Amino acid sequence: MAQGKPRLPGDPDMPRPLNLAAAMLESIAAAADKSGRTFSDQTAHWLLIGRAIEESAGFDFAKVEAVLVAGRDTVDLTETERIVWNAYLHERLTPEL
Structure with missing residues (x-):
């Protein structure tokens, strides 16, 4: 970016606020x-892991949603889907995260 050039909304280099609960920030x-990562690097690292899981061939979020919303049995979930389901369930039970 040229020196002195104003940043426009939507500029990918523009900082964007992200609201996270105190417990998540502490984690x-x-x-x-x-x-040994910086706070920003750790946040980016976890975001990359989450995105990789969602995009992986062995992961179907619709199955996780079916368990969360419709009460479907977790027996049909893969190990990764079960981990994500458990994280969502934990978040619902402890909303301060």
């Missing part, structure tokens, strides 16, 4: 400290 900070 990110602890993981960053443990891994």
Whole structure:
């Protein structure tokens, strides 16, 4: 970007606020400290992992949703889908995350 050129809305280099609960921020900070990453790098790392899981061939979020919404049995979930289901369930039970 040229020096002095104003940033426009939608510019990918423009900072964007992200609202996260205090417990999640603490979790990110602890993981960053443990891994030696910066807070921003740890957040980006976890975002990449989440995206990779959602885009993986062995993952079907519709199955996870069916368990969460319709009460379908978890026996049909893959191990990864079960981990994601458990994370969503934990989030619902502890909304401060």
